[in-house]
Structure formats: structure tokens, C-alpha cells
Amino acid sequence: MPGPRRSITETEQAIQQRLGGLTLQREAMAAVGNIHRAAAAVRNHLENSVLRPHELTWTSFVVLWVLWIWGEAETWSVAEEAGISKGTLTGVSRTLESRGLVARSPHPEDRRRVLLSLTPAGEKLMEELFPAFNAEEAFVSAPLSPEQCLQLADSLRVIVGRLEERGEQRRRKLLADEDLAPRRSGRRPRP
Amino acid sequence: MPGPRRSITETEQAIQQRLGGLTLQREAMAAVGNIHRAAAAVRNHLENSVLRPHELTWTSFVVLWVLWIWGEAETWSVAEEAGISKGTLTGVSRTLESRGLVARSPHPEDRRRVLLSLTPAGEKLMEELFPAFNAEEAFVSAPLSPEQCLQLADSLRVIVGRLEERGEQRRRKLLADEDLAPRRSGRRPRP
DNA sequence: GCTTTATCGTTTGGCCTCAAATGATTACCT
DNA sequence: AGGTAATCATTTGAGGCCAAACGATAAAGC
Numbered sequence: 001m002p003g004p005r006r007s008i009t010e011t012e013q014a015i016q017q018r019l020g021g022l023t024l025q026r027e028a029m030a031a032v033g034n035i036h037r038a039a040a041a042v043r044n045h046l047e048n049s050v051l052r053p054h055e056l057t058w059t060s061f062v063v064l065w066v067l068w069i070w071g072e073a074e075t076w077s078v079a080e081e082a083g084i085s086k087g088t089l090t091g092v093s094r095t096l097e098s099r100g101l102v103a104r105s106p107h108p109e110d111r112r113r114v115l116l117s118l119t120p121a122g123e124k125l126m127e128e129l130f131p132a133f134n135a136e137e138a139f140v141s142a143p144l145s146p147e148q149c150l151q152l153a154d155s156l157r158v159i160v161g162r163l164e165e166r167g168e169q170r171r172r173k174l175l176a177d178e179d180l181a182p183r184r185s186g187r188r189p190r191p
Numbered sequence: 192m193p194g195p196r197r198s199i200t201e202t203e204q205a206i207q208q209r210l211g212g213l214t215l216q217r218e219a220m221a222a223v224g225n226i227h228r229a230a231a232a233v234r235n236h237l238e239n240s241v242l243r244p245h246e247l248t249w250t251s252f253v254v255l256w257v258l259w260i261w262g263e264a265e266t267w268s269v270a271e272e273a274g275i276s277k278g279t280l281t282g283v284s285r286t287l288e289s290r291g292l293v294a295r296s297p298h299p300e301d302r303r304r305v306l307l308s309l310t311p312a313g314e315k316l317m318e319e320l321f322p323a324f325n326a327e328e329a330f331v332s333a334p335l336s337p338e339q340c341l342q343l344a345d346s347l348r349v350i351v352g353r354l355e356e357r358g359e360q361r362r363r364k365l366l367a368d369e370d371l372a373p374r375r376s377g378r379r380p381r382p
Numbered sequence: 383g384c385t386t387t388a389t390c391g392t393t394t395g396g397c398c399t400c401a402a403a404t405g406a407t408t409a410c411c412t
Numbered sequence: 413a414g415g416t417a418a419t420c421a422t423t424t425g426a427g428g429c430c431a432a433a434c435g436a437t438a439a440a441g442c
Contacts, residue, residue: 014260024322025329027340032233032328034347039230040274041354042223047400049365055375059428069205075391083231085430090392092428112390112437131215137223138216139361143349149218152346156225158334163232170330174240184246185396187433238430250398266421279399281422286397303407303420376426378403 035156042140050132054125059084061129063092064101064118068126072117074107101125226347233331241323245316250275252320254283255292255309259317263308265298292316 047058056064059082066081067073073081079089093116096102101122107113118126141149238249247255250273257272258264264272270280284307287293292313298304309317332340 024325027337027344028328028332029325030344031332031335031340031347034344034351035226035230035233037274038347038350039226041351041358042226045354045358045362049362053366053369053371055372057428083228084428086391087393087431088429095427107390110390110438114391134215134220137219140350140354140358141219141222143353144222144346146218148346149222152343153218153221153225155335155339155343156222156229159229159331160225160232162334163236163331167232167236167331171236171240175244178244180243181246183396183431185394185429186431187394189433248397275398276400277421278401278423282398298420301408301420305421374401374426376399376424377401378424378426380403 031155035159045140046133046136049136050129054129056129059088059092060096061133063089063096064122064126065130067102067116067118067122068130072105072115075114075116078116096122222346226350233328236331237324237327240327241320245320247320250279250283251287252324254280254287255313255317256321258293258307258309258313259321263296263306266305266307269307287313 043058051058051061062082062084063078066078070077070081075086075089075093078093079086082089084092093102093104097104100119103117103119103122105115105117107115141152144152234249242249242252253273253275254269257269261268261272266277266280266284269284270277273280275283284293284295288295291310294308294310294313296306296308298306332343335343
């Protein structure tokens with residue numbers, strides 16, 4: 001019979017043991033590792049509390065959120081802001097449109113582009129949903145003081161900013177002399 | 192023509208404006224929002240730098256990592272530790288097994304259970320991969336001092352710990368009188 | 383004007399993702 | 413011992429996810 005699940009503290013101790021011999025950036029490892037643990041835990045909690053009754057996935061909610069914050073916007077920009085690819089956005093916005101939460105309209109000056117916006121139903125949903133969402137954000141961070149939350153947000157913003165500024169350059173440098181095989185998945189050239 | 196992508200600072204300013212009228216937990220919102228922005232940015236960077244040449248997805252790497260840290264373990268525990276469902280792990284471990292990185296062996300006392308472990312090739316890969324992975328963890332968090340990294344890891348651990356301890360209880364309370372529709376996706380009962 | 387060249391959003395293919403159903407096995411109960 | 417309940421990994425179905433291919437449109441070059 002399996003024992004209780006391992007706590008995050010036990011996990012960190014096991015990492016220390018396993019890597020005892022290697023000289024590594026332990027602080028960075030702890031920070032980055034916990035970013036992902038926390039992101040997954042928080043996402044899971046929000047999906048299974050406030051989003052589930054509305055049958056919204058995380059990504060759908062984020063897209064609604066972006067449109068709520070920024071107002072009508074091009075798909076290009078919405079995908080960027082939501083942190084998903086434009087291909088993914090095509091599917092998600094189609095789903096939201098079919099549920100009457102998002103409207104799609106052609107760009108007045110460029111027929112290639114498409115503008116997305118919330119419908120009145122979408123606006124109404126966000127006005128109802130966001131306070132509940134924020135209440136859970138407050139729940140998960142309740143043990144931290146407001147100052148600690150801001151400190152946390154600051155440190156994370158520094159990391160995001162660094163990748164915004166130097167990430168691409170760094171990747172180019174790292175992969176400069178790599179001979180990358182084509183991706184396993186993805187569309188194939190026609191024969 | 193679309194302008195440059197909006198920075199994380201601009202995004203936070205827009206949120207402030209949009210929510211000017213509402214009374215909300217801004218500190219919690221900033222913290223939680225940035226957790227996800229940072230997680231996505233870091234994951235994207237690592238997938239497209241150290242993982243891509245080895246044709247490993249993020250999830251595959253995390254599973255290898257868990258087996259490397261904990262050694263041979265039951266699928267049950269690996270899924271928990273990797274932060275994925277056991278159904279997902281079935282697929283991922285099958286892929287890793289087909290690439291000769293992971294071995295699957297029956298539990299000596301319970302034929303329902305399965306033990307996973309790294310093959311020698313898997314061990315070798317992790318010994319080569321992990322230093323490179325850690326170097327990128329150091330790269331993304333370079334602007335932060337070691338003390339700030341530990342502070343960051345601490346705050347995130349507090350959030351994960353809170354959800355480990357009180358998350359399920361909270362969700363039960365929130366959904367107590369909700370009449371949840373069955374999930375849209377998922378296996379259907381046989382007719 | 384006519385031809386590149388660039389840039390839209392969409393489509394495609396192969397994974398990942400979850401929760402519930404399912405079959406195999408084990409534990410419990412009488 | 414024999415039946416029921418619990419628990420394991422797997423399967424299933426619908427959707428999310430990305431990058432590259434693609435068709436439609438627009439801009440630039442000539």
C-alpha cells in the first residue's frame with residue numbers, strides 16, 4: 001500500500017541528497033523548481049474550484065481575461081498576451097465563440113486580420129467570475145503578507161523580464177552549432 | 192502593422208486601470224499572475240534550449256528527473272511527483288520506454304503495480320543533461336542574488352504547502368452546493 | 383501593372399492532458 | 413471459501429499545445 005504523498009519539503013531534501021556530489025546552482029534550482037510546482041498547484045486549484053462550474057479551462061479563462069483587460073484586440077496580440085501560440089488561439093477562440101462569449105470581427109483595413117472582443121455575455125461572465133477567481137488567488141497566498149506577495153511578484157517579474165530581453169539571444173547562442181532534427185510532430189511538407 | 196509585444200510591466204499597468212473600480216486583492220493577483228507568466232517563460236526557454244536537441248518534451252524531462260532523484264518508484268508516485276495524472280504518465284512512460292530511457296518492471300508482491308526506473312542510457316542522459324539544465328536555471332535567475340532566490344523559493348513553497356494542506360478542503364467547501372455538469376470530455380459509460 | 387516578398391489567421395500532425403470507465407488483482411468480511 | 417469492496421495501471425474521448433505548412437491578402441520592388 002502506498003504511503004502518503006511526499007511533501008514539497010521532502011522532495012527538496014531528496015534533491016539535496018541525490019545531487020550531493022555535484023556542484024550546481026542550488027538556489028536557482030530551488031527557485032525554478034518551485035515556480036513550476038506552485039504554478040501547477042495553483043492552476044489545478046483554480047480549475048477545480050472557480051472554473052469548473054462554468055466549464056472553462058484555464059486557457060479559455062486566460063483568453064477571456066486578456067480580452068477583458070485589453071478590450072478588443074487582434075488575435076496576434078491576444079495569443080501573445082495569453083501565452084499561447086496563434087494556432088492554439090484559433091481553436092480556443094472558436095470554442096469561446098460557439099459559446100457566445102467571444103465575438104470575431106474583420107479588421108477594417110486588412111482582410112487578413114481578425115479582431116476579437118468579449119460579447120455582452122462574456123463581459124457579464126467575467127464580472128461575475130473575476131471576484132471569485134481573485135478570492136482564490138487570495139486564498140492560495142494567504143500565508144504571505146501583502147509585502148511578501150509584492151516581493152514575490154517582483155522577483156518573478158525580474159525573471160520574466162530577463163527572458164523577454166535576453167532569452168532569444170541566449171537560445172541562439174546555445175543552439176548555434178547544434179544540428180537540430182526536425183520536430184517529431186508538426187505538419188509535413190506536401191510530397 | 193502590429194507594434195512590439197507588450198512587456199510584463201505594461202500588462203500590469205493595464206490591469207490596474209481595468210480594475211480601478213473594483214476592490215480586490217491586488218497583491219495576491221500580482222503574485223499569482225506572475226507565477227504563471229514566469230513558469231511559462233522558463234518552460235519555453237528550457238524546452239527550446241537544452242531539451243530540444245535531445246527531442247525531449249518538458250513532461251518527459253520531468254519524469255526522467257523524478258526517476259533520477261528518487262530512483263526506482265511506482266507509477267503512482269512518479270505521476271504525483273511529476274505533477275501529472277497517472278493516465279498521462281502511462282503515455283509518457285511508454286514513449287520513454289520505447290526510446291530505451293526508462294524500464295518498467297512488475298512489483299514483486301502486487302501484480303497490479305508497476306515499477307519504473309531509469310535504464311543505464313537514461314542515467315547517462317540525465318548526467319549529461321542536468322548540468323546544462325541547471326545552467327539555464329541559473330541563467331534565468333541570474334539577476335537575483337542567491338538570497339533572493341532562496342526567498343523566492345521559500346514564498347513559493349509556502350503557497351504549495353498551503354494547497355497541499357488545505358486545497359482539497361477548500362474546494363469541497365466551494366463546490367458543496369454546486370451541481371456540477373459532467374465533464375465535456377472524458378470516457379463515456381458503456382450503453 | 384506585374385512580380386516577388388512579407389505577414390496575416392488557419393490547418394495539420396503528433397504529443398500532452400485530464401477525469402471517468404474499465405479490467406485485473408488484492409484486501410476485506412463473514 | 414466465497415462474495416464484495418477497494419485499488420492498481422490502462423484505456424478512452426475530447427480538448428489543449430506547438431511549430432511548420434499553407435492559402436489569402438497586402439506591401440515592396442521594378
